[in-house]
């Protein structure tokens with residue numbers, strides 16, 4: 008057991024909710040009883056908080072593993088996020104408070120945002136984009152990212168947002184998998200003072216995308232930066248976003264969508280080299296993101312909510328855009344890096360806008376810890392009243408630091424477990440209700456059933472095992488786009504009839520969940536999911552590489568970091584230069600987030616008799632346990648000896 012894990016499981020501290028918070032909380036303890044009494048009636052009640060064009064006939068139709076929620080019902084997500092707020096005082100309320108990395112700012116009221124979305128929707132329609140078409144979105148964190156998503160939702164086009172940090176090849180593969188007809192991008196974005204030339208990347212991608220008819224380009228860069236970033240426009244294919252949107256009418260009737268019509272596809276890494284297009288539909292997704300936003304983030308009319316996730320990840324979909332806007336909340340959106348121009352940027356933003364609820368990832372918290380308390384201490388964080396964490400297990404030390412130095416000891420912390428596949432939060436404390444334990448995501452939300460299973464699928468009351476979800480939930484993924492067989496295989500075959508999340512977990516004597524991390528070949532690097540096979544195939548794509556094996560090693564800040572073991576083709580020498588080239592190669596193939604921290608050149612990769620890479624041994628080597636001096640790895644005898652030793656240990 009790693010040191011970090013051991014401390015996690017020894018954690019004894021308890022934080023009961025304060026009576027003041029409890030008294031005003033949106034979520035009350037009665038929700039659990041309500042859901043236990045009648046789960047489907049409970050979710051139907053949550054769905055009634057939305058505005059439906061036509062009511063549903065059935066709450067749930069469950070033909071495992073396919074769920075249909077609120078069948079027969081019709082609604083439009085953008086109308087729920089916008090139109091219904093325009094009828095009352097929210098009309099002039101800030102929907103998005105945005106800050107660019109260079110310091111430029113914009114505020115869009117609900118009225119402003121609705122106009123933009125309507126215009127953009129009409130612009131998409133004018134290009135011939137219609138209900139059911141797929142549209143790729145490859146943008147920096149600018150308001151247009153939310154506008155583009157909502158505009159797709161308005162006309163019933165299915166968006167596929169691709170994180171702006173992904174390479175052109177990753178973008179190309181995702182566009183092709185979904186056969187997208189258009190891509191919405193920008194001339195560039197700002198990141199750590201540098202320009203990310205998104206349009207240039209999009210052009211490289213689209214060169215290999217036969218289905219793309221249109222490229223819409225948001226002008227984000229200021230001054231001469233736009234032309235310097237090399238955003239050239241291809242006539243007949245490329246349009247400036249502002250030209251189309253300005254010319255379009257500001258009224259576009261929302262498309263009535265079936266509850267089960269697709270809202271979006273979002274790609275995530277799996278255990279093969281090919282990312283999976285996770286499919287989310289309309290009614291169930293919006294129901295659960297709306298309810299969880301209300302309960303877990305406790306949003307009130309005057310709150311200012313900042314979820315720091317990029318729109319390219321599911322957290323950005325559910326808790327920057329859909330959940331908060333469906334609740335008529337004010338969200339903060341920030342384009343750039345947390346340490347630009349200085350390490351207090353986040354705290355400066357919180358103070359500037361009076362942020363009240365803040366939601367970020369443990370990786371970020373650990374970086375803030377390392378940077379030092381003087382940065383948050385230099386700003387007035389007194390408006391904060393609730394803090395959230397997502398994306399990876401949070402170590403108790405980081406939890407306590409967050410509580411003390413950011414929350415001033417007064418803010419409850421919600422550690423929220425969920426996944427791209429679950430669409431919305433699944434396991435979390437309810438602020439004001441649940442006593443928290445640092446490092447535990449506590450218990451499933453009302454209406455959600457999670458069970459701990461052993462390797463044979465027996466239910467365990469406590470101890471360690473696999474986390475499975477045993478009842479369908481409204482915001483669950485519906486399938487993997489274009490690959491329903493993989494959907495069955497990945498999620499439903501390990502424990503038939505139950506959803507296998509891919510996570511290992513511990514359940515303590517109070518029934519609290521301690522999610523320990525992935526048990527499959529997916530790594531969680533700085534809160535981002537990366538498949539080991541994806542990185543391996545990027546490495547073997549390099550002309551000098553014969554074979555590669557990638558494992559995760561414990562990392563103080565990122566949780567996990569990538570370590571690659573590389574066998575070179577005959578006659579090539581391992582050099583420091585080649586090591587750098589390989590890292591760059593992976594960044595080009597996938598994106599900078601997938602760059603290995605370490606590359607070990609080896610003569611052999613240890614495999615079991617059945618040919619499976621012995622990842623545990625490699626992890627031990629990467630973490631410095633199995634071998635002191637890794638340079639000797641190139642000696643074939645060393646790996647053979649280690650392998651023998653491990654095989655005899657494992658009997």
Ligand code: WTA
Nearest residue numbers: 397398399400422423424425426427522525
């Ligand atoms: C991990 C992000 C522990 C987990 C919303 C899961 C967590 C994967 C937590 C999903 C948490 C997420 N505690 N682990 N609070 N939240 N994870 O799809 O391994 O990017 O399977 O969704 O992140 O990552 P994804």
